[in-house]
Amino acid sequence: MTDINVILMLMIVGSIIAVETRDMLSCVVVVGVVGLFQSLAFLVLKAPDLAIVQLVVEILSLVILLRVIIRKEASEPQHHPDYFPMLVGITLSLLALLFVHPILRELPQFGQPVMRVAKEYIENGMKATGATNLVSAVILDFRAYDTLGEAVVLFTAVCGALIVLRKTGRKKKGEPETEA
Amino acid sequence: MTYFLCMIIFAIGLYAVVAKRNMIKIIIGIMVMEYALNMLFVLFGYRQGGRSPILEKAQTITNIVDPLPQALILTAIVIGLATTALMVALAVRIYEKYGTFDITKIRKLRG
C-alpha cells in the first residue's frame, strides 16, 4: 500500500513540473515520465494488460506531441504573469478537491472492493468463454457492446483528424500525395 | 488517502486547463486529467493481496482483483490517445492559420 502511495506522489510532482515548466520540450518529456509512472502503478495494482497498453500508448502520444512542438516555439514567450486566470484556476482546483473529499470517504476502503458483478465473471468466465485472460473475456465477450462503441469512437476520432488535416481542396495544384 | 492523492493529480490538470494560455499546455492538462481518472478506476478494483486476473492451469482461483474496471479502462486509454491526436490536429491547424499557440491572440479573428 505504501508503494502505490509513493508512485502517486511522484506522479503529482511530475504533473506539477509538466504544467509549470516554460520549456516546451522538457514539458512534453515530463508528461511522458508521468505516463511511465502510471504504467508502473498499473503493474503494482496487478493489471498487466493495462501496463502494456499504457506503456505503448505513452510512447505513441509522446511521438505525436514531439512532432508538433519540434521547431516551433521552443519555449513559452515571456509575458508578464497574468494573475487573474491563475487565481481562478487555483480556486477551481481547491473547490474540486473540497467537494470530492466527502464523496471519497463514502466509498469502500482501498483494498476491499465490492465485487458483486465481478464474482460472476470470475467464477464462470473460463467455462462460458474458454479464454483464460479474464480481461479479454470481459471486453470481447461479456461486454462486447462496449468495445463496439469504442471502435465507433476511435473511427470518428481518426476521421476527424484526417479531415481537419487534409490538404486537397485547399492547395492550388501539384500535391498528389495524402489523399485519404 | 490513496484516492485523495489521485484526485490531487486531477486538480493539477484542471488548473492547467483553466489557467494556461498555451494550447499544448492545455492538451497536456487534459492528458494529466485522463491519467488521474484511469488510475482512480483501477484503484477502486484493487484487492489487498490479490492476484492479476489471468487464470493458471492447475490452480483453483481465490482472490483475484476486480477485472471489470480494468476492462473498461483498457478501451478508455486507446480512446484517450485518439482524442489527443484529434486535439493535436486542431492545434496544428490553428497554428497554420494564426502562427501562434497562444489562445489570447487567436481571439482577434485575423484573416
Place this chain on the structure above:
Amino acid sequence: MNKEPGMTVIVKTVTRLTVGIILMYGIYIVMHGHLSPGGGFAGGVIIALSFVHLMLAYGKEVAFKKLSMPVASVLESMGAILFISVAFLGLVGGYFFFHTLGKGEPFSLLSAYMVLFSNIAISLKVGCGLFLVLITIALAGKEIKK
C-alpha cells in the same frame, strides 16, 4: 550519406535489425490475447509503432512502400467489418454477440474463437487507424516547416 532522407547510418542499421522483431512481437501479443496479458489494443498499437519506427528512421517513402495510405484505410475498414461480422454471426444462435463459434480447449492457442477473431479485428482497426493519424500529423508538420 546525408543526401537520402532519414536519420544517420547508426539509426538506420539499428532500425533494420529491430523493426521486424517489433512487428513479430505485436503479432504475438495479438494472437495470445486470450491466454496472457495483451490483446487487440496493445498489439495494434505495437504494430502501428513498428511502422512509425520505420517512418522516423528512413523517411516516409520507405514506410509508404511497406504500407501505403490507401492500403491502410482498406485494412482499417476490414477490421471494422470483421468485428461486425463476428457480432452478426451470433444472430445464428440467438442474439447479437452470441457465442456461436466454439470454445475449444482452454489453455491452447486455438481456443475461445470469438475472442481470438475479435482480437485480430481490433488490432487491424487500431493499428491502421493510429498509423494513419500519425502519418497525417507528421506530414502536416513538414508542411509548416517550409
